Amino acid sequence: MIAMSLLRGRSIPADYIVSGYWSWKSVPEAQREGPVRVIWNGEASGFNCLPSEGELNYGSDAPYFHYVSNETVEGLQFHRLLGTDGVPRICDMSSDLLCRPVPSHRFALMYAHAQKNLGPSGATVVILREDLVRDMRRDLPAMLDYRLHLEHGSIYNTPPVFPIYVILLVTRWLRSEIGGLEKMCEINCRKAERLYSVLDSSGGFYAGRAAARDRSWMNVAFNIHDRKLESLFLSDAETLGFRGLEGHRTIGGLRASLYNAITPEAVDALCSFMKDFQARHAE
Amino acid sequence: MIAMSLLRGRSIPADYIVSGYWSWKSVPEAQREGPVRVIWNGEASGFNCLPSEGELNYGSDAPYFHYVSNETVEGLQFHRLLGTDGVPRICDMSSDLLCRPVPSHRFALMYAHAQKNLGPSGATVVILREDLVRDMRRDLPAMLDYRLHLEHGSIYNTPPVFPIYVILLVTRWLRSEIGGLEKMCEINCRKAERLYSVLDSSGGFYAGRAAARDRSWMNVAFNIHDRKLESLFLSDAETLGFRGLEGHRTIGGLRASLYNAITPEAVDALCSFMKDFQARHAE
Numbered sequence: 122m123i124a125m126s127l128l129r130g131r132s133i134p135a136d137y138i139v140s141g142y143w144s145w146k147s148v149p150e151a152q153r154e155g156p157v158r159v160i161w162n163g164e165a166s167g168f169n170c171l172p173s174e175g176e177l178n179y180g181s182d183a184p185y186f187h188y189v190s191n192e193t194v195e196g197l198q199f200h201r202l203l204g205t206d207g208v209p210r211i212c213d214m215s216s217d218l219l220c221r222p223v224p225s226h227r228f229a230l231m232y233a234h235a236q237k238n239l240g241p242s243g244a245t246v247v248i249l250r251e252d253l254v255r256d257m258r259r260d261l262p263a264m265l266d267y268r269l270h271l272e273h274g275s276i277y278n279t280p281p282v283f284p285i286y287v288i289l290l291v292t293r294w295l296r297s298e299i300g301g302l303e304k305m306c307e308i309n310c311r312k313a314e315r316l317y318s319v320l321d322s323s324g325g326f327y328a329g330r331a332a333a334r335d336r337s338w339m340n341v342a343f344n345i346h347d348r349k350l351e352s353l354f355l356s357d358a359e360t361l362g363f364r365g366l367e368g369h370r371t372i373g374g375l376r377a378s379l380y381n382a383i384t385p386e387a388v389d390a391l392c393s394f395m396k397d398f399q400a401r402h403a404e
Numbered sequence: 405m406i407a408m409s410l411l412r413g414r415s416i417p418a419d420y421i422v423s424g425y426w427s428w429k430s431v432p433e434a435q436r437e438g439p440v441r442v443i444w445n446g447e448a449s450g451f452n453c454l455p456s457e458g459e460l461n462y463g464s465d466a467p468y469f470h471y472v473s474n475e476t477v478e479g480l481q482f483h484r485l486l487g488t489d490g491v492p493r494i495c496d497m498s499s500d501l502l503c504r505p506v507p508s509h510r511f512a513l514m515y516a517h518a519q520k521n522l523g524p525s526g527a528t529v530v531i532l533r534e535d536l537v538r539d540m541r542r543d544l545p546a547m548l549d550y551r552l553h554l555e556h557g558s559i560y561n562t563p564p565v566f567p568i569y570v571i572l573l574v575t576r577w578l579r580s581e582i583g584g585l586e587k588m589c590e591i592n593c594r595k596a597e598r599l600y601s602v603l604d605s606s607g608g609f610y611a612g613r614a615a616a617r618d619r620s621w622m623n624v625a626f627n628i629h630d631r632k633l634e635s636l637f638l639s640d641a642e643t644l645g646f647r648g649l650e651g652h653r654t655i656g657g658l659r660a661s662l663y664n665a666i667t668p669e670a671v672d673a674l675c676s677f678m679k680d681f682q683a684r685h686a687e
Contacts, residue, residue, distance in 0.1 A: 241565060283526060
């Protein structure tokens with residue numbers, strides 16, 4: 122919808138960062154609609170790090186700049202704001218919206234599907250700056266036209282009521298139980314630090330995939346040095362009730378996702394299991 | 405998606421019937437993509453009846469023929485199969501799928517959003533004949549490409565799991581509690597007959613909108629002869645726990661929806677209230 126609205130019929134390319142599986146998938150979809158300039162691509166280095174600011178050469182007249190704030194597959198997360206204020210900043214925050222405060226006024230458009238930190242699958246949250254719609258095409262199919270949804274207060278069609286209701290409950294929980302996004306941010310940061318410290322203090326038994334400064338708080342992707350132990354790790358974990366620790370099917374390995382709903386206690390339990398597993402299997 | 409897939413770039417028009425509010429809305433959306441021939445339009449007569457077979461002149465080489473089996477706003481429902489077997493038959497069954505058996509093998513594509521007879525809003529069921537995708541365009545955005553969803557077993561993306569799960573429960577209920585679609589059909593027919601008989605035996609106090617042969621089993625749209633009584637009717641009904649009896653905002657009046665979830669007992673209660681209301685207010 123973004124490329125249809127803002128790139129179709131344009132001659133100046135939109136800027137995209139390809140930092141992992143999800144941003145890699147966004148480029149061909151945008152290219153159907155108009156020209157795309159990939160200003161950084163981590164594919165050659167196996168998506169194990171993110172660009173530093175000096176590596177990025179933003180176009181000053183691009184129709185927009187697009188990036189993915191957290192790459193779930195590779196466990197990479199930007200811990201700074203990207204882009205320039207002169208170009209509409211568009212960010213896919215599907216896997217980290219509400220994990221921490223964001224300077225929302227500096228984004229032209231943020232979007233995130235619900236099924237990570239927000240609620241159940243079946244809804245996508247889009248937060249856009251109203252003036253952005255001025256530059257959008259006016260000939261799109263109704264359901265794909267942001268303007269129409271905006272004009273109708275997001276109920277042009279019957280919305281997915283149940284997922285939206287759960288998102289309401291989750292945001293209330295964030296405010297009243299957790300104490301807001303800054304508190305959530307602290308909790309998430311602490312959860313991630315604990316788990317990464319198990320990797321870092323394992324003497325090489327475990328190895329994180331991502332460069333240390335680009336590590337995701339949401340998805341900790343790692344390997345066991347002796348890869349043959351990974352399936353045993355998964356089955357032992359399963360026995361103890363830890364589920365979904367296999368890496369994304371495209372890259373394998375192991376991955377622990379630490380979304381908002383994962384408690385610090387659950388992370389502590391995983392850390393204990395991992396240390397114990399290492400003690401039993403280290404040579 | 406239908407017009408994008410099957411009409412974009414074609415020179416021979418697709419055939420559409422405009423039988424009410426929803427089919428009327430489908431035409432401009434299709435016209436964005438290619439030529440449309442409206443083979444029947446009930447707008448001039450206020451959408452109070454449906455075409456007889458003799459009024460319809462189907463194109464023999466149309467890329468497809470599209471109609472809406474039940475018009476919720478006007479309370480009109482086709483009680484026969486439309487179209488010819490030589491042209492792909494496409495039907496929007498959003499408001500009556502699962503209200504009765506349909507000869508599904510004679511449709512190229514049927515679609516229905518969930519929020520009438522199937523389950524909660526947030527999912528759309530599409531049943532298509534696999535050979536139809538052969539004729540579909542191959543350059544559509546991934547999420548709008550039926551072929552891709554078919555190839556990925558309907559889980560190319562994370563689907564709306566909760567609405568789909570509820571649809572599963574509803575279909576199980578239809579089988580095991582109701583006894584199948586033929587039984588559901590009998591129940592729905594009986595519910596509708598009871599309510600229409602209240603209109604027909606009211607001596608003109610109540611008047612149904614739709615021509616008798618085209619009456620919908622799902623949506624009974626009617627008026628009170630003395631229109632001034634309609635707001636009183638609604639508030640009296642509300643007091644007794646009958647909700648949602650106002651007509652669609654585009655045409656006003658009154659409307660009782662009798663979807664699968666409405667029990668015969670609820671219809672009986674509404675009939676009693678309506679007779680009672682008439683007794684109190686007939687001149």
